[in-house]
Amino acid sequence: MRLLIDIAVTLLRAKLRQSIIAAVGVMFSIAMFVTLLGFMNGLNQLLDGLILNRTPHVRLYNELKVSDQQPIDLVHSSGTPISDGGPYNIIRSVKPKDELPRLRNAQAIMDVLAKDERVLAVSPKLVAQVLFNVGTTDLTGQINGIDVLKEVRYYMFTDYLVQGEPYDLATGNNTIVLGKGLADLMEARIGDLVQVTTATGDRSMLRVVGFFQTGIADYDKVQCYANIKTVQKLLARPGSYYTDINVKLHDLALAPAMAKEMTARFGVQAVDIQTANAQFETGSDVRNIISYAVGIVLLIVAGFGIYNILNMMIYEKLDAIAILKATGFNGSDVQRIFLLLSIIIGVVGGLGGLIGGFALQKLIDHVPFVTEALPTITTYPIDYSLQYYIIAVTFALLTTWVAGWFPARKASQVDPVEIIRGK
């Protein structure tokens, strides 16, 4: 085998120019493949992250709705179902009963969930509808009372905080982070006091400690964040008053099943991330398919390059093949020599392509990319995942092997008598 490698390398050296061109073809396609996928997936993650980072995998809440069973049903009911012709009551304009949108037993639910092995983090949330009093006009807004430290840790809160420190929000009393759009409308600066009126008419003054920007304008004009204790105080509610529980799981795929389970177990509404944001996965999948398709086409083109060059080499080397066979090399030796040529080109080109691809990724990673919609992004996003490199190398070896196999087989079938007698 070492002898065959030796012969293959010598033949390659003799055709150095062509060999380099073939290897550069492979290198180019591998580099493009790796770069394309890294870049595409970086963008995918960025775009998905816009929503998914900030969205809990399962959200528990209590929706106010009319009771399924009205008092009259308890009194006038024969026990025969309506479908079997039983009597029924008709009531029009039923209203929900006077109830707070709170989650009952929120603390107990959180304790149970925190012990669940599938759950990564549980955090409470309290949402309050408010009016911001600016001069003589009022702006509507929504203050989200959050557990700041958990938001920072599990929901990338800091990434969207364009000014201010999350620590100020976590520790301060009566502090607020305003949506950037809302802050611009109010011309509020850090340290300013803003006056807030709740739905029940209570007024409070809150100090601005930061600005928040998601890149979704409508959202940034309404949403504000405050410490959960501050919001409880604002609404004059006790310390166990929560409207939502956000659950983040270890495995996103479990969310729909978990949501159903929680609804059944705790008697609350639960919505999973897949139901809430069905469109994201579709977009990512389509983009992935396109980038893989382009990348594989590049590799196939490189494969044809190798095929051509090997075919030419075989025509030029018919004499050499004939004499090798005449002096005792058999067909499979000759086939191996030419297959080795192809694989050497593939390996050298592939490795070069990986290095080239990494360099290109680094380059793109340093190209400035500034957009209003994405405050924390300054350069184009790149996903450096190892899997693209592995896929690229696997495909490179596969295509070069296939591209080499056909010419190599042809070489192995050369009849030495025909060549030698032809002279």
Add this chain to the structure above:
Amino acid sequence: MSELHKALEVVKVSKSFHDPVTVKVLKEVSLDLARGEFVSITGKSGCGKSTLLYILSTMDTDYEGELRIDGEATRQAGQARLARIRNEKIGFVFQFHYLLTEFSVLHNVMLPGLKLGRISKAEVEHRAMELLKELEIGDQAMKMANQISGGQKQRVAIARALINDPLIIMGDEPTGNLDSRNSEIVFEIFQRIASEHKRSLLIVTHDPDFAARTDRIIEMDDGRVVEART
């Protein structure tokens, strides 16, 4: 290698070409070759002598009849076994030298020896160098194969044929492309191989002077052996 066997035995070998019409080019040719015998095959162009040589070389397997090399019947052998027989027991010298131009002279000589793998690379190199010196081209060993003269190339081809110390050397017009001086050198080398190394030689040639000086002449005409002179 058993001394009981003849180097080469050919029993009633026939061959036909079928394209475009069937032509019988060899008609029940029988001959044999003893060890250390220097034999030439002569005949007119198209008499089938080269065709016979390529059948004897085991490269052409499309024939009828029986061929034994060192007592081993080759008809039943697979391609891999035939390649091994060529590598180990047969050395070739063609009209054209067929050196690999990408390799040095020395490396060209070494290739069949490395393929056989009976001795180490260093030993093959040593033996190749000895052969080149014996053929008086030791000083050309490190040159590339396309940098030496025609006569030298043919001597390199002979050294390559000898590297595995084969039982039989076969030649297809080995002096056909050489001038008289180089032809003379090649002939003397062949004679020495037969007398000193005790190898059999089977050389197809057009040259009557060359043929006349060999141990035995096999003359062919129209696919048959017509005369075997000594």
